[in-house]
């Protein structure tokens with residue numbers, strides 16, 4: 001696994017040819033710039049006059065100051081150093097040192113000549129502008145080339161669906177995307193990293209099938225009754241049969257479903273690479289509880305408890321990802337992995353991501369379906 005290349009815009013191959021979450025809709029406030037780093041590249045986000053998200057390269061054309069440290073006004077952004085102003089297309093529309101005649105206007109070359117401007121702001125170039133899209137409470141950015149994205153942005157499960165509650169958690173993880181999606185799709189670690197939070201050690205063999213198809217890896221656990229503890233117990237007091245599936249979607253999304261009947265929990269994580277071993281993870285937690293369960297009568301009111309619980313679990317994963325990173329970066333040889341049956345789906349994830357990093361030509365890893373098993 002080449003962590004460096006995976007998170008570098010110039011070396012990540014087709015990994016960049018997808019929509020990535022840049023921020024929550026609520027994080028992008030009108031009139032305020034927001035700085036993000038994706039694939040090692042600084043991006044400034046702000047809302048234009050219509051309120052639509054705009055994403056520009058976060059580096060002033062003049063002397064390269066950080067635009068995200070400047071101000072947003074009238075859907076434009078001004079550099080904090082010498083005040084150059086850019087519109088939402090990335091064009092320079094004002095250079096204060098050129099005097100008052102060109103202020104607040106995007107003058108074309110003729111108009112600049114009429115005004116007697118030796119240098120026209122519009123001739124000073126344009127910042128790279130990245131397409132954006134806002135959907136399901138998330139702002140996505142596309143940093144791929146001229147080709148359209150390889151797939152549409154991932155839809156947040158049960159967003160805006162009757163009876164379901166959805167909330168987001170944003171977490172900075174000290175590791176790269178491949179290791180994170182593997183962690184989010186991994187059951188055996190729960191006994192060690194989250195002891196007692198999900199499951200108690202049951203000395204039980206868990207059979208599962210792993211299906212790799214069309215850029216996704218689906219793991220279906222064939223357990224008639226998973227022994228979920230913690231909040232799972234509270235929300236499924238009758239112990240209805242639980243359907244547990246883990247799914248990965250190229251290049252950076254996981255979806256974990258714990259469903260019983262019409263109810264359950266769905267945990268969707270979208271990972272955005274900042275650099276080789278740093279990522280921002282946008283976790284959408286969707287849940288629907290049986291209305292006749294006393295605890296669920298207060299549906300939304302339980303959110304603080306659910307949030308607290310999920311925050312604890314995520315923090316435990318942050319710690320283990322940091323522990324993994326420390327050894328990964330400890331001299332040569334990091335990133336060479338070995339595995340057993342319990343890691344079949346991890347190998348599939350790596351195969352897809354390697355294929356994309358190498359350019360994503362052809363149809364990629366062939367479809368496959370295999371059985372696996374592990375003990376928990």
Ligand code: FES
Nearest residue numbers: 060062063079082
């Ligand atoms: S560096 Fe941005 S205006 Fe000078």
Ligand SMILES: [Fe+2]
Nearest residue numbers: 183190193317
């Ligand atoms: Fe975990």
